[in-house]
Amino acid sequence: MKNLFLAAAIVLAMLFSACSIQHDLLGKPKSAEADWAQSQQRLGGQSKTSPQQALPEVVVPQPVEEPPAAAISPVVKDKFSGVNKPHWGHMPVTYSVLNEEDCGTYEAARIKRAFGDIMNATNNVVSFIKVNSSATADISLSCTFVENCYRKSVEVYSDYSVRYETICGHQLGITSKTTLGNIITKADIELFGLAGFAETKSEGPSGFYVGTCGHTITEVHELLHAFGYQHSADNTSIMYPEADTFSLITQKEGACEGSSRAIDKSIADDLVQTYS
Numbered sequence: 390m391k392n393l394f395l396a397a398a399i400v401l402a403m404l405f406s407a408c409s410i411q412h413d414l415l416g417k418p419k420s421a422e423a424d425w426a427q428s429q430q431r432l433g434g435q436s437k438t439s440p441q442q443a444l445p446e447v448v449v450p451q452p453v454e455e456p457p458a459a460a461i462s463p464v465v466k467d468k469f470s471g472v473n474k475p476h477w478g479h480m481p482v483t484y485s486v487l488n489e490e491d492c493g494t495y496e497a498a499r500i501k502r503a504f505g506d507i508m509n510a511t512n513n514v515v516s517f518i519k520v521n522s523s524a525t526a527d528i529s530l531s532c533t534f535v536e537n538c539y540r541k542s543v544e545v546y547s548d549y550s551v552r553y554e555t556i557c558g559h560q561l562g563i564t565s566k567t568t569l570g571n572i573i574t575k576a577d578i579e580l581f582g583l584a585g586f587a588e589t590k591s592e593g594p595s596g597f598y599v600g601t602c603g604h605t606i607t608e609v610h611e612l613l614h615a616f617g618y619q620h621s622a623d624n625t626s627i628m629y630p631e632a633d634t635f636s637l638i639t640q641k642e643g644a645c646e647g648s649s650r651a652i653d654k655s656i657a658d659d660l661v662q663t664y665s
């Protein structure tokens with residue numbers, strides 16, 4: 390019991406000293422207080438609060454808040470302002486192909502298919518509209534052709550021969566994007582095919598077909614970059630970096646190992662969550 394009284398006394402003593410310190414902290418130097426009183430008299434006003442009461446409002450720290458999207462730019466609207474990572478501010482997202490004729494019918498169709506792949510994977514939560522002007526489109530795509538990259542060779546044996554294709558190491562796709570805070574405002578995607586294919590500008594396989602067997606990995610991979618997704622170290626992911634470049638490869642004619650890959654479920658789920 391004695392100990393209890395002693396403890397209570399110590400607690401009271403501590404509280405008292407804490408109050409004293411608080412008072413000292415909040416108290417202003419006498420001269421400043423006098424100045425304040427004088428200024429109030431000069432203004433002819435009568436304050437209901439003393440300087441000591443008003444002061445705590447000034448010293449209480451306020452949490453620093455992110456400025457709202459509207460404060461960053463009044464022009465860019467963000468329909469998904471609750472999303473705390475890079476994202477498009479509206480849906481559907483528009484796209485245009487800068488040099489569609491150069492791309493050829495085959496690659497133009499594959500680009501269209503890549504957009505469809507993302508719409509399908511997200512049950513149309515993410516959707517796209519094709520527009521005519523690359524300047525005003527959210528995503529602008531263009532096609533470039535790599536010269537002197539493809540060689541064909543034949544190994545002849547006594548009773549059979551094997552045809553080989555050698556494809557130079559080259560860029561397959563590059564994506565650059567512009568952001569304003571967390572809002573993605575523009576993306577440019579450059580896609581690379583091989584020059585020298587007579588059928589490039591008509592139906593059927595083209596300089597974009599070789600080594601890929603028509604799969605849309607590169608197109609989808611670049612589009613996902615345009616949505617802010619980064620590379621993955623997982624070699625089964627569509628965001629594995631190899632979709633950006635083609636290493637020098639010699640393969641049997643028509644082979645296209647590893648060219649098929651679906652959109653990761655985790656990415657599809659994340660897209661749905663972000664744009665729902």
Ligand SMILES: [Zn+2]
Nearest residue numbers: 614620630633
């Ligand atoms: Zn990439």
